[in-house]
Structure formats: C-alpha cells, structure tokens
Amino acid sequence: MFEFFIALKYLMPGKKRFAASLISLMSIGVISLVVWLVLVFLSVINGIEENWINKLTSLNAPLRITPTDHYYSSYYYLSDSISMISDYNTKNIREKQNTEGNSNPYKYDTDMEIPQSWAKPHLNKKGELVDPVKIAFGILSKHQDIAYEDYELSASIMKIAIQRENKNLSFLTQMIYLAAICEKNPHIKHLLLPPSNEDINNFNKNLSQIDKEKLHSALPTSLSVTLENNIEPVFLPKSLKDSGICVGDRGYLSYNKNSSFTHQEQHISIYVAGFYDPGLLPIGNKCVLVNPNVTQMINKAAAVFSPDGTPMNGIYVWMKDPFKAKKWKSSLEQEFINNDIAQYWKITDFSEYEFAKDLLQQFQSDKMLFSLIAIIILIVACSSIISMLILLVNDKKREIAAMQAMGASKKNIAIIFGICGVTTGLISSIIGILAALFTLNHLDVLVDMLSAIQGHAAFNVMFFGNHLPNTLSIKALLLILIATPIISLIAGIIPAIKATKLSPSNILRSE
Amino acid sequence: MSLLLEAIDVHKSFSFPEKIDLLKGISLKVKKKCSIAIMGASGEGKTTLLHILGTLESFDKGQIVINDNNIAKIDKPYFRNNFIGFIFQFHNLLDDLTSLDNVLMPARIGRKKTIKKQEGLKLLKMVHLEHKANYPIKLLSGGERQRVAIARAFCNHPKLILADEPSGNLDHENSQIVHQLLLDCVKKEEKTLIVVTHDESLATLCEEIYILQSGILIKRK
Numbered sequence: 231m232f233e234f235f236i237a238l239k240y241l242m243p244g245k246k247r248f249a250a251s252l253i254s255l256m257s258i259g260v261i262s263l264v265v266w267l268v269l270v271f272l273s274v275i276n277g278i279e280e281n282w283i284n285k286l287t288s289l290n291a292p293l294r295i296t297p298t299d300h301y302y303s304s305y306y307y308l309s310d311s312i313s314m315i316s317d318y319n320t321k322n323i324r325e326k327q328n329t330e331g332n333s334n335p336y337k338y339d340t341d342m343e344i345p346q347s348w349a350k351p352h353l354n355k356k357g358e359l360v361d362p363v364k365i366a367f368g369i370l371s372k373h374q375d376i377a378y379e380d381y382e383l384s385a386s387i388m389k390i391a392i393q394r395e396n397k398n399l400s401f402l403t404q405m406i407y408l409a410a411i412c413e414k415n416p417h418i419k420h421l422l423l424p425p426s427n428e429d430i431n432n433f434n435k436n437l438s439q440i441d442k443e444k445l446h447s448a449l450p451t452s453l454s455v456t457l458e459n460n461i462e463p464v465f466l467p468k469s470l471k472d473s474g475i476c477v478g479d480r481g482y483l484s485y486n487k488n489s490s491f492t493h494q495e496q497h498i499s500i501y502v503a504g505f506y507d508p509g510l511l512p513i514g515n516k517c518v519l520v521n522p523n524v525t526q527m528i529n530k531a532a533a534v535f536s537p538d539g540t541p542m543n544g545i546y547v548w549m550k551d552p553f554k555a556k557k558w559k560s561s562l563e564q565e566f567i568n569n570d571i572a573q574y575w576k577i578t579d580f581s582e583y584e585f586a587k588d589l590l591q592q593f594q595s596d597k598m599l600f601s602l603i604a605i606i607i608l609i610v611a612c613s614s615i616i617s618m619l620i621l622l623v624n625d626k627k628r629e630i631a632a633m634q635a636m637g638a639s640k641k642n643i644a645i646i647f648g649i650c651g652v653t654t655g656l657i658s659s660i661i662g663i664l665a666a667l668f669t670l671n672h673l674d675v676l677v678d679m680l681s682a683i684q685g686h687a688a689f690n691v692m693f694f695g696n697h698l699p700n701t702l703s704i705k706a707l708l709l710i711l712i713a714t715p716i717i718s719l720i721a722g723i724i725p726a727i728k729a730t731k732l733s734p735s736n737i738l739r740s741e
Numbered sequence: 742m743s744l745l746l747e748a749i750d751v752h753k754s755f756s757f758p759e760k761i762d763l764l765k766g767i768s769l770k771v772k773k774k775c776s777i778a779i780m781g782a783s784g785e786g787k788t789t790l791l792h793i794l795g796t797l798e799s800f801d802k803g804q805i806v807i808n809d810n811n812i813a814k815i816d817k818p819y820f821r822n823n824f825i826g827f828i829f830q831f832h833n834l835l836d837d838l839t840s841l842d843n844v845l846m847p848a849r850i851g852r853k854k855t856i857k858k859q860e861g862l863k864l865l866k867m868v869h870l871e872h873k874a875n876y877p878i879k880l881l882s883g884g885e886r887q888r889v890a891i892a893r894a895f896c897n898h899p900k901l902i903l904a905d906e907p908s909g910n911l912d913h914e915n916s917q918i919v920h921q922l923l924l925d926c927v928k929k930e931e932k933t934l935i936v937v938t939h940d941e942s943l944a945t946l947c948e949e950i951y952i953l954q955s956g957i958l959i960k961r962k
Contacts, residue, residue, distance in 0.1 A: 232846070232849035232850055232852070235849065236835070239835070239837035239838060240837065242837065628831075628833055629833070629835050629836070631833070632827075632829070632833035632834075632835070633835075633846070633850065634797070634818070634821075635795070635797060635821060635827045635829075635833075636821065636822060636827070636846055636847045636850050636893075637818050637819065637820075637821045637822020637823070637847060637850045637851055637897075638818060638822075638850050639818040642818075642850065734797050735789075735792040735797040735798040738788075738792070738797070738829060738833070738905075739788050739789070739792070
C-alpha cells in the first residue's frame, strides 16, 4: 500500500523539515502526556474502587439472598408458629435448613387450626410442601466455585469490664449491632487483626486451664470458641481497641425478652476474642461479630430492626471475583425460577446494597465525568495534529502534485494524510501507555515524592491504605486505544481535504 | 502510421486576474512512436497545453483523443498512471525516497505487483544510474536527479511521454546528456514524446516542431 509507505516516510523527522518535525514531536509529546495522565488517573480510581469493593464485600458478601415478603407470609414460614414440633416459634434460615425430615411441621390432629387468612401451602407435583430454603441451598451446593452461608443480624447493649494493673476497674457500655460470624467467608481470617503482646498477656491471664485447652484444640479451624460457663466469644471492630479494650476482656450482652406480662432483661456472658477491620461498613464501628446462636437467641426473644436497611436474615454468597456478582445474580435468579422458588427470594448484588449504593454510584459518576474530561483533553491534544499536518501539506505540495501527475487520485492523497494522523495518534498512545504502565509499577515513588513536597502524606492511610491502590483500567485502555486513533483520524481529515484541493497543474506551473 | 493523440479545436481561457484567452483553437495530431517539440515564447501557454494533454488541466472547448480514449470521459488518475509519463523542469522526485523507490513510484501508485525491483533497476540502467539505485535523492546531482525523473516516466510502460522543459534547470553539458538520453530512451522503448522547450538543440532532435504563438499552434517546416 503506497499510501502507508509515503505516510511513514513523511512522519520521519528530517533536518530539512525542522519546524514540521518539531511540531510533530510536540504533538506526540502532548498526546502521550494526556494518555499517560488519563490512564494513571483512571487506574488509580479503578484501584481505589476495587479496594473499597473488596472491603465492602469481605464482611458482607458480593451477593446476598434474602427472603421476600412472600416468604414471610407463606404457609412454609408461618406454620412453625402453630406447630408443637417447632415449639410454636418461627424459624430462621439456619433452623429451616437444619430441619430433618418433613418440611411441614404442622400436625392436623394436635396443632391449632390454620387461620383462614394464611396463604395456601405451596405444593410440588408430588403433593409435598415446597421447601424454598433447602431448595436454595441445594442449588448453591451445585456450584463448586462459590462459598455460601446464612447470616443473621441482631442488636443489644454490650458492657465490657476493663481491669488493668494499678488502675481502677472501668466499664465500656455501648449499644451495638450483632452479626453472626460466617466461618465459610473466605475473607474472615484476613479481616481479623493479629493480637498485640498486651492482648496475649491479658488473654492468658483471664483464661482458665480448661479454656486454654478448649481453644488450643479448636484452632486453627474455628475462630470462635465458647468458654466454660457458656462465655461467648465476640470480635470487636478495631476502633474499640482505642477505648482501651484488650483481647480477653470480659463482659455481657444485654437484651430484653418479651413475655405476656412484662419485659425481662437477659444477659449473655462474653469475652473479647479479637478485633476485626469492618472496612467501609457504615455501622462498622458498632458492629460486633458473634456466634450464630447468639443472634438467633436475641432475635427469638424480641424483634430487632436493621439499622442500615440490611435484611436481618439471609444467605451470603462469595465468589473469587466480586465483579462477577451481577453475572452470578442472573444465573441464580434463573435457577430459582426454574425450581419454582423465585418468589421467596430476592437476590441482590453489592452494587445494590443499601449502604454501598450511593458510594458505588458516586464512583461510577466520577469515572464517567473524568472519562468525558479525558476525551475533551484528548480532542484538544489531538488538534495539534491538524497544525502539524497542514505544515506537512504545505511542505509537500510539490510532491503531492507530482504524485497526482503519476496517477494518484484525490482519495489516495487523502488516505496518506489520514494515515499520518492515525499513526501519530497511535504512536502517542503507545508511548503514553508504556509510560503509564511504568508509572503504575513505581507509583509509590511518585507518592513519596508528592508527600515530601507537601510535607505530609499525600494520600490518607485511613482511606487508601499503606500503598495507593491501582489496577490498570482495561476500560480506560480500550478508550484510549479506540478514541485516540479516531480523534487523530478526524484531525487528519482537515489537512487531507486541503491536500486534495490542491491543483497539481498550478503547483507544477508555479515552479 | 496510426495516430496516438488528436486534439481538435482546444480552447482554454483564464478569468483571473483578468480574462485571457490562452489557447484559441489548438489542433494537433501526433503519430505513435513520434517525437514532437512545442516551442514558443514565455507565457504563450505551452505548459498549459502540455498539462491539458496530460489530463492535469481541464479545457473549455474542443476534443482530445489519446489512444482512442476521449479524455473528457475517462478516469483521469487511472489514465495518467497507465498511459502517460511526465518529466518536469524540476525533477519533482520524492525527497524522502531512494532513486529506485522514486522510479517505482508509478507502479506503487497503480498497485502493479508485476512491476518489480528488477524492472526499476533496468530503468535506472537505461539512464546509467543503476549504481545509485539505493541513493537518497538528496545525495544526487541535478543532472542525476533529472535522469531518475526520466527513468520514472518510463515506469508502467506509458504510451505517451510528456516533458516540460526537461533540461531547463541544468547547465549546458548536463542538458546535452539529458536530451540525448531522453531521445534515446524514447526510441529504444518505442514511445511517443511531446516535449515543451525553449532549447533549439533539443527541438531539432525531435521529428516535428510546433510553435505556439498567440494561442495558435503552427507546425514549423
């Protein structure tokens, strides 16, 4: 293709075309700089978003399956409240899952009459009661590449005694939210903070020999061991460590139990088993992790509301890549429809979580806004190609005329300058991308430099961690690889049109 | 001998900066393998006539037929690429390319894969420059550049060679070399040549001489 051959020759800088070469080098430099800036910025934003999403989805899984109103008004759920076998109490998801044998606890002969306002039992083709919990767990168990576990939330008042040598006994009393520990959560061990020396000393001092042996035999598979005298382990958010609490400190959880005539205060003894990083959970500083039986016990005694709109009981589903949560959601929804249990469950991915929705939407808006700004900056940068190519056209007028005399059509001439534009854009993109990759690999050096100039940390460790997160944004890379050559081509069209308007006869005659 | 080119009553006028009737009914018949020279004073329209014959310039009235093609109705770039070879006063070679690349440029433009490097070298040999095939144009002398331009005009085997003052930019010695070379090549390759020149020595080497005067072409006897 002779157009490509000529375009490449024209793009080679030469001593004779010093001005054109200088402008062309400047154009490449400016576009490369913009590409570098866009890629580094969007990759850092991408890294921060990914980091935050990982934090958001480590305690709360990327996918949540929660019962719908239909579930709570179904015969399947309500039947336990009138059945002697169920002790006349409705069951949470874990209890439903662990129910052995027949899913229908109701006995016509012994239990009270079913209220007429209730929904009719949902029966399968065999005439058996459809069990949406067991079917849902059955569907989940077929997928080897996901982890899942039911969760339950609750609330109570926590009181912890702080006794240190040479200091008076003090207490920390706080209203807290309780979340059942999901031991199948693949991130749980990373969330727990390693104990300090003070923690270890305090822990050993408060433990009996039996408790030590109990703990020793449980670790490392289980993190939460109930001690002698039913003392329950709790994991506190790391912010409470600043209040002087250490691992091994003891106290109790207080909640009210409603009876027919009065409220009774109940206590559950606890010890601090460790601290965890709640990530970006808005109620993270008040959320305490406990054994599932604790939340179950409190919820049975009194109805508790969810502080941030998170459903109180449900199933968490973790997958290797949280960004595939949407895909999993669609796939599971379809399977639930196929198994006739879709009406009982609502599947939500992390982007729809009540506490994360606004933050994630803001991230999307920021990325969209900067992408638009990036395109505008790219257009401005690529416009320098126009001046570069117009200079080239003026410089090469005689050769353009000679080529036309040799049979080159206007289209051929336009293609030559179009290729010049696209090639300039592509070369600039490649230089910018390579520079961005280098920068992203050595981002800490850049951050250290910025911090040194400012005299304080350029990026807050609380928000961004010890290293500024960055993940090469594939979308930004595609945007650059597609947009830059297109904008460069458009920039090359104006000089190309100018070149085709030249009259070869006039140019050759003017010599 | 049959005709290669016939121009009948060709008119051309320019309206800017003032109305000038440059060509007032040019008629010309050129036989195949014949060489003709067109002479005339400066500003008489010799180059304009050559550009019209070479389809680089349009004309107002008349008819031109080249190799049985009415040039008003043809794909002009394709026609120029396949039937016409141009030689200009200034060589008009592409500075960034070598001699060989310049010679092969018409073949590249016409995407003629059959014309290969060997053909280019053969054409350079014809103008005694095969040893400078890979030289960049900027390293060649003025005479050598014009010889490369002559070789380029013969690429694609055109039937008609149009030369516009081919030695106008050269000293006497180089002019004589270029004249002789051009005529030798035309004869050897059996091409038809129309050359516009002020140089009497070049004109006398051609078989026919025409004078363009006051917009009319007159054959000199």
